[in-house]
Amino acid sequence: xxxxxxxxxxxxxxxxxxxxxxxxxxxxxxxxxxxxxxxxxxxxxxxxxxxxxxxxxxxxxxxxxxxxxxxxxxxxxxxxxxxxxxxxxxxxxxxxxxxxxxxxxxxxxxxxxxxxxxxxxxxxxxxxxxxxxxxxxxxxxxxxxxxxxxxxxxxxxxxxxxxxxxxxxxxxxxxxxxxxxxxxxxxxxxxxxxxxxxxxxxxxxxxxxxxxxxxxxxxxx
Amino acid sequence: xxxxxxxxxxxxxxxxxxxxxxxxxxxxxxxxxxxxxxxxxxxxxxxxxxxxxxxxxxxxxxxxxxxxxxxxxxxxxxxxxxxxxxxxxxxxxxxxxxxxxxxxxxxxxxxxxxxxxxxxxxxxxxxxxxxxxxxxxxxxxxxxxxxxxxxxxxxxxxxxxxxxxxxxxxxxxxxxxxxxxxxxxxxxxxxxxxxxxxxxxxxxxxxxxxxxxxxxxxxxxxxxxxxxxxxxxxxxxxxxxxxxxxxxxxxxxxxxxxx
Numbered sequence: 362x363x364x365x366x367x368x369x370x371x372x373x374x375x376x377x378x379x380x381x382x383x384x385x386x387x388x389x390x391x392x393x394x395x396x397x398x399x400x401x402x403x404x405x406x407x408x409x410x411x412x413x414x415x416x417x418x419x420x421x422x423x424x425x426x427x428x429x430x431x432x433x434x435x436x437x438x439x440x441x442x443x444x445x446x447x448x449x450x451x452x453x454x455x456x457x458x459x460x461x462x463x464x465x466x467x468x469x470x471x472x473x474x475x476x477x478x479x480x481x482x483x484x485x486x487x488x489x490x491x492x493x494x495x496x497x498x499x500x501x502x503x504x505x506x507x508x509x510x511x512x513x514x515x516x517x518x519x520x521x522x523x524x525x526x527x528x529x530x531x532x533x534x535x536x537x538x539x540x541x542x543x544x545x546x547x548x549x550x551x552x553x554x555x556x557x558x559x560x561x562x563x564x565x566x567x568x569x570x571x572x573x574x575x576x577x578x579x580x581x582x
Numbered sequence: 583x584x585x586x587x588x589x590x591x592x593x594x595x596x597x598x599x600x601x602x603x604x605x606x607x608x609x610x611x612x613x614x615x616x617x618x619x620x621x622x623x624x625x626x627x628x629x630x631x632x633x634x635x636x637x638x639x640x641x642x643x644x645x646x647x648x649x650x651x652x653x654x655x656x657x658x659x660x661x662x663x664x665x666x667x668x669x670x671x672x673x674x675x676x677x678x679x680x681x682x683x684x685x686x687x688x689x690x691x692x693x694x695x696x697x698x699x700x701x702x703x704x705x706x707x708x709x710x711x712x713x714x715x716x717x718x719x720x721x722x723x724x725x726x727x728x729x730x731x732x733x734x735x736x737x738x739x740x741x742x743x744x745x746x747x748x749x750x751x752x753x754x755x756x757x758x759x760x761x762x763x764x765x766x767x768x769x770x771x772x773x774x775x776x777x778x779x780x781x782x783x784x785x786x787x788x789x790x791x792x793x794x795x796x797x798x799x800x801x802x803x804x805x806x807x808x809x810x811x812x813x814x815x816x817x818x819x820x821x822x823x824x825x826x827x828x829x830x831x832x833x834x835x836x837x838x839x840x841x
Contacts, residue, residue, distance in 0.1 A: 383678060387653055417703050484583065487806060490785050492705060492754065495808070496585040496627055496838045516585060516838040518658060520705045538583055561658050561680065563622070563841050 372574060373408030375435070376400040377425040379415035379450055381560065388560040388567060394574040402434040410573065411438050414560075415450030419475065419523070420462025422454050432468060439470050439552055444578040446507075447554030452525060452547070455554050461523050471547055471554070473527035482540030489540045492522045499535040499545050499557065505580065507553045507572045508535070508546075515565040517557035519545070525556055551578030585838045586802045586830070587627035587809035588823055589787060590816055592617060594663075595634050597643035604819040615650045621816070622655040624823040625841045629655070630683070630757070630811060633663035641670075645677045652678020662710050662757075666690070668697050675702055683757055685710035686730035689737055689744075692751055699752030708787075709753040713741045713774060714761045726774055733761035741774070742781060749782045756782065757811065759789040767793025767814060775805035787811050795821060795829045802835050 374385055376398050389396040396412075397404065405411055413435065415422055426432050439445055447455050454467045459475035467475070482489040496516040501508040524543040527533055534553065535546030545556045553573070559566035593600040594614050602610035603617050611617050618629050631651070633644045641664075648661055661674045662683030671682045682702075688695050688709055698707040714733060718725040726741035745756055758778050760771035770791045779786040788807035792798060792815045801807045816823055831837040 383676065384652070384680075387678060388656055391653065391656070416705070488783075489584075490783055490808065492784075493584065494705065494755065494785050495587055497583065512840060514840055516840075519584075561656060563657050565841075567656055 370395070370409040370574075372396040372410045372412060373405050374398045374412045374414060375405060375431065375451070377415070377422060377429055377431060379417045379422055379425070381414050381416045381449070381558070384558075384560045385412055385414045385448065388570055389574070392567060392571050392574065394570070400429050400431065402431060405431070405434055405438060406441075408443065410444040410446070410576070411435075412446045412448065412573075413451035413455070413554075414448040415452075415454070416520075417450055418461055419450065419453055419459035419465040419467065422450055423465050423467060426454065426468075435468060436470065439550075442551050442578055444573065444576050445552045446573050447552070448560070449521060449556060449558055452554035452556055453523060455552070456525060456527070459523060470552065471527055471532055471549055472529055473525070473532070475523045476526050477523050478540065484540060492520055493524075493539045494520045496562075497537050497539060497545075497557075499537050501535040501546065503534055503548070505534055505548055505553070506576050507548070507569055509572055510568055511565050517545075517555075517559070517562040517566060519557045521556060525554070548580075550580075583836050585627070585836045586807075587787070588625075588798070588826060588830075588837075589628045589630055589809050589811050590621045590626050590823065591630040591632060591789070591811050591813045593632050593634055593813075594644060594647060596640045597647050600634065601817065603817045614647050615654055618651050618659070619654050621823060622657055625827055625838070626657065626823050627838055628657055628809070629659040631659065631661045631663075631679075633661060635663070645673055648674060648677035648679050660708055662708070666694065668694070668701060671698050671702065671706075675706060681706050681708050681755070683708035683710045685712065688748065689728060689730055689739065692747065695748055695751040695753050699754070704752050704754035707753050708755045708757050709745075709748040710757045710759065711741060711744060711748075712759050712761050713771075715771075715774070724777060726777070729761055742777060745778045745782050749784050753784060755785045755787065757787045757789055759811075760791060763791030764789070765814075766791050769793065769797040770801040770805065770807075770810070772800055772805040775801055775807050779806045779808070785809065795826055798826060799830060799833050799835065802830065
């Protein structure tokens with residue numbers, strides 16, 4: 362039996378007790394994009410797009426993800442080709458491991474790890490503070506649909522002490538300088554993951570969320 | 583390279599700004615949500631709300647203000663004023679604030695910093711410090727003392743010691759207010775700002791005394807502050823935030839140029 366179902370495309374935001382879920386939802390509401398915050402695997406699998414947000418520590422995040430039985434689900438969503446957007450801690454746990462909390466084993470969707478900013482970094486003779494907190498530029502490396510319409514001097518809001526270090530350079534989609542140059546955006550197939558907070562990065566952050574709400578998961582190069 | 587931040591501060595009582603704020607064209611606005619929206623559009627990098635409400639009903643009104651702000655602007659903002667419990671922090675953060683700032687509540691009960699950092703992450707917890715210059719002594723070796731109640735009560739705590747202690751307890755940032763400079767419009771307390779910002783690893787927001795655009799340049803360069811809190815200088819329409827940023831950018835300070 363076929364039932365014609367007309368429903369608006371829905372973004373599901375993964376709830377694993379990490380912070381900033383409501384900020385992401387509010388930004389999507391402002392953009393008029395329907396979204397739901399959920400920790401139910403069924404609902405996540407049914408969603409047209411999935412956002413994997415997060416603020417906090419990797420160890421606690423992975424414990425919550427395991428407890429809620431969502432690790433397999435996130436992997437399935439990725440394998441199924443559903444457009445997936447990682448934000449901040451959500452981005453970090455997509456890697457194989459994080460140095461945080463005495464090395465945390467993570468989801469392993471993107472090869473590589475998440476490392477702590479080295480002590481003693483400096484810029485023009487001044488020591489750099491950790492966390493990297495505030496606005497910084499992202500040199501987007503490829504013509505990815507998610508970063509369409511973003512000017513080169515746009516800045517994004519960061520707050521983190523650990524940075525993504527993908528082992529395959531083809532996964533790097535954007536880089537940021539803070540003492541070292543690190544991958545502030547990664548992209549692989551239907552996954553884009555950013556270290557900064559698009560939901561707190563003003564007009565250009567909203568633009569990325571809007572682009573995501575229209576993205577079909579393919580690379581239009 | 584990280585940009586220096588310009589952060590307007592709004593004082594709120596019972597859900598309204600304590601003073602009207604004038605924008606170009608001389609419109610006087612008393613609604614914190616509307617003013618936050620204007621500053622957001624003008625390029626503010628962050629916004630600080632300071633709630634000077636005393637009553638618990640007023641507090642609930644503030645939570646409603648925070649919710650409306652969070653639906654309107656998409657940059658980080660913090661809320662401070664009278665925060666003493668984890669429960670109060672939780673309400674403010676759930677309503678949509680990025681950060682909460684604790685001041686006298688942390689002086690009275692330093693554990694609140696750690697509890698807040700564990701519950702919400704260090705990046706959420708800003709330590710607000712009100713500081714007055716005093717004679718150097720065995721008890722106050724830096725010559726800067728922590729005060730509360732708007733500078734009326736001296737706490738016998740050295741400001742430098744407290745800044746380092748708060749960092750160890752888990753504060754993610756310090757908002758450093760000089761009671762001596764506050765309201766003078768004669769410039770930030772550069773010596774104090776330099777002392778604190780070069781002795782902690784967490785970012786420091788300098789507060790108190792901004793009256794001219796050169797004051798911001800001094801505090802962000804010579805005194806090495808990570809961010810400058812501003813009030814009257816923009817509230818009374820002396821400059822727009824965009825004008826301040828243009829000046830600072832032209833003077834070689836890294837600023838967020840487009841928004």
